[in-house]
Amino acid sequence: MSVVWLNGRLLPAAEARIDPADRGFTLGDGLFETLRVAGGAARHLDRHLARLADGAALLGLPFPHGAAALAAAAEALIAAQGQGDGFADGVLRITLTRGTGARGVLPPPDAVPTLLMALAPAPPPAGPVEAVIARTTRRNEHSPLSRVKSLNYLDSILARQEAATRGAGEALLLNSAGRLAESSVANLFIVRDGRLLTPPVAEGALPGIRRALILERGDAGEAPLSVADLLGAEEAFLTNSLGLRPLLRVDGRAIGAGTVGAVTAALLTDIEAE
Known part of the structure; x- marks a missing residue:
């Protein structure tokens, strides 16, 4: 069974829901990181989280949970997925959006971000x-x-x-x-x-x-x-x-x-x- 981490908790991917008014969906108002998972560990996770935080600061986008909590969440997700489909080697994607908002371009002053982590199997080796x-x-x-x-x-x-x-x-x-x-x-x-x-x-x-x-x-x-x-x-x-x-x-x-x-x-x- 595929598992994701969404806004602070692990849950089956089939049960995960993103609000239709989420600005990541309606306006592309957000960021993502793609990480290699090898041997059950996300490689260079600290660097990816730092770049994600830098990007969030540039966009004026709230960065929830903090790097230590997100690192622990990634570890928990990889461990939970390993009990099912077993992605000891794969790809971890972290997606951060500004969350929901009314129609219009200007972000809401009280934005509550959406943060999703999901795993996928490792792609075949990419050659020349x-x-x-x-x-x-x-x-x-x-x-x-x-x-x-x-x-x-x-x-x-x-x-x-x-x-x-x-x-x-x-x-x-x-x-x-x-x-x-x-x-x-x-x-x-x-x-x-x-x-x-x-x-x-x-x-x-x-x-x-x-x-x-x-x-x-x-x-x-x-x-x-x-x-x-x-x-x-x-x-x-x-x-x-x-x-x-x-x-x-x-x-x-x-x-x-x-x-x-x-x-x-x-x-x-x-x-x-x-």
């Missing part, structure tokens, strides 16, 4: 990917929303739909200046002249958790990247909290030798060993 540069939409690096995981994911949906119609598995988003920001669901890294680089947050890149972990290793840096930089790179890959995918071709052109490079392979090994 080919991408296209999205033409239908761009990443707005000037918007504060480029720095949070908002419930409004329509730009990413449009970009991924475009990729599918063009025969690719992923889309790369340019910012308003025509430089690379990220993919529809992941951060972008390239290896150029032996150096590992990723677009800065100021260029529209989401401050990803795995992105931060790679930067903290000290062997990667941030730099504005053009499409020419990517096409001239020796290697490229995409990262998010669920893993790393080698990026082999973009718009039909091979990146480097068109195979998984040494830097990418080493990082894949490190992630698998987490």
